[in-house]
Amino acid sequence: MFEFLGALIGMSIRCSQILNLNFPSIFWKKLIDEPLDRSDLNMVDSYCLQMLDGIKNLAQTLPEREFQEYHDQKFVTCLSDGTEIELVPGGKNKILTKDNAEDYVTMVMHTRINEFDK
Numbered sequence: 001m002f003e004f005l006g007a008l009i010g011m012s013i014r015c016s017q018i019l020n021l022n023f024p025s026i027f028w029k030k031l032i033d034e035p036l037d038r039s040d041l042n043m044v045d046s047y048c049l050q051m052l053d054g055i056k057n058l059a060q061t062l063p064e065r066e067f068q069e070y071h072d073q074k075f076v077t078c079l080s081d082g083t084e085i086e087l088v089p090g091g092k093n094k095i096l097t098k099d100n101a102e103d104y105v106t107m108v109m110h111t112r113i114n115e116f117d118k
Helices: 002-014 025-031 038-044 046-061 064-070 101-113
Strands: 076-078 084-086
Touching: 025 038, 038 046, 038 101, 046 064, 046 101, 076 101
Parallel strands: none
Antiparallel strands: 076 084
8 A cells, every 4th residue: 555655646746746645644644653642533533532531521520420320431442444442351341430531541542543553
């Protein structure tokens, strides 16, 4: 795929044609080995960031019982292709609580940002 992309870019340079490659920053940063941050994930999945910010806010403001009543999230996340993966071994059985909410948010961010490593 990189060779094909390189051939397209080379052909556009030789032909003096503008090649409009409108890929998100997560693509380009991975290509040149730049560190990724939450703004890169926002370009690919803004809803994921909204959900993670909501979990953080709820964990800081609600008591434990109300936090548990609000959702029944487990330690899993969905990737861009719809595949659900466990964030930790046995994540389908590990319940998100107020105490482990920060760990959950960190793991989802790390997993989603690095899902394109391959």
